[in-house]
Amino acid sequence: MAIDPPGPGTHALTLATPAFYVLAGTLGLFVVMLFLLRHFYPSRKRGLEGYLDAAGESLAFLVFGIVLVVVLVMRDPRGNDTAFSLYETILTGYWLAFAIPVVTVGSSVQARSRGAIRWLVPSLVIAVAMFFGIFAYYYSVA
Numbered sequence: 001m002a003i004d005p006p007g008p009g010t011h012a013l014t015l016a017t018p019a020f021y022v023l024a025g026t027l028g029l030f031v032v033m034l035f036l037l038r039h040f041y042p043s044r045k046r047g048l049e050g051y052l053d054a055a056g057e058s059l060a061f062l063v064f065g066i067v068l069v070v071v072l073v074m075r076d077p078r079g080n081d082t083a084f085s086l087y088e089t090i091l092t093g094y095w096l097a098f099a100i101p102v103v104t105v106g107s108s109v110q111a112r113s114r115g116a117i118r119w120l121v122p123s124l125v126i127a128v129a130m131f132f133g134i135f136a137y138y139y140s141v142a
Contacts, residue, residue, distance in 0.1 A: 005138065008028060009080030009142065011087075013073045019091040020069060026064040030055055038102065057104045065090040085138035095134045099127035 014020075034051060043049050069090050072083050079087065089095050106123025 004080055004082055006076065006083035007080050007084065008076045009078060011079050011081070013066035013077055013079045013083060013087050015070065015073050017091060019065075019093065022093075023062065023065055023069070023091070023096075027059070027066060030059055030062065053108075054104075057059055057107055058100050061100050063102070065096060081139055081142040084142050085135050088138040089131060089135045092134075092138075094096060095127075095131050098130050102130075103127050 033055075035046075037047055037051055069087060072079060072087050076083055103120075103123045106119035106121075107121045109117050
């Protein structure tokens, strides 16, 4: 079965959903936390390092998710099965709820072991595999 690239279709895609608002609000909260940290503790390098260590992966996943969903909706408000499956993979939250902690743990283990335990790349591979697994599920039911 060939998968077409995202494009026009029959599925309504919108940003006006509680799931998108939660995703955007979560990213906004991280940005506010960073702003407050920089505002109240401008010269605290370790505070910023701690924030980036704890939130770096989450920020990357949130930005990726928001950008993907916005691009899909702006490009084709009525998307095909592929666009719908990508949209659902992000907005249902299952992938993010799984991928963020897995990659955060992998990154933390590698950082704390000073690179002796190389878990970052395997955790990213697991997160990508899970993305495609959830995408395949939504594609099969679209």
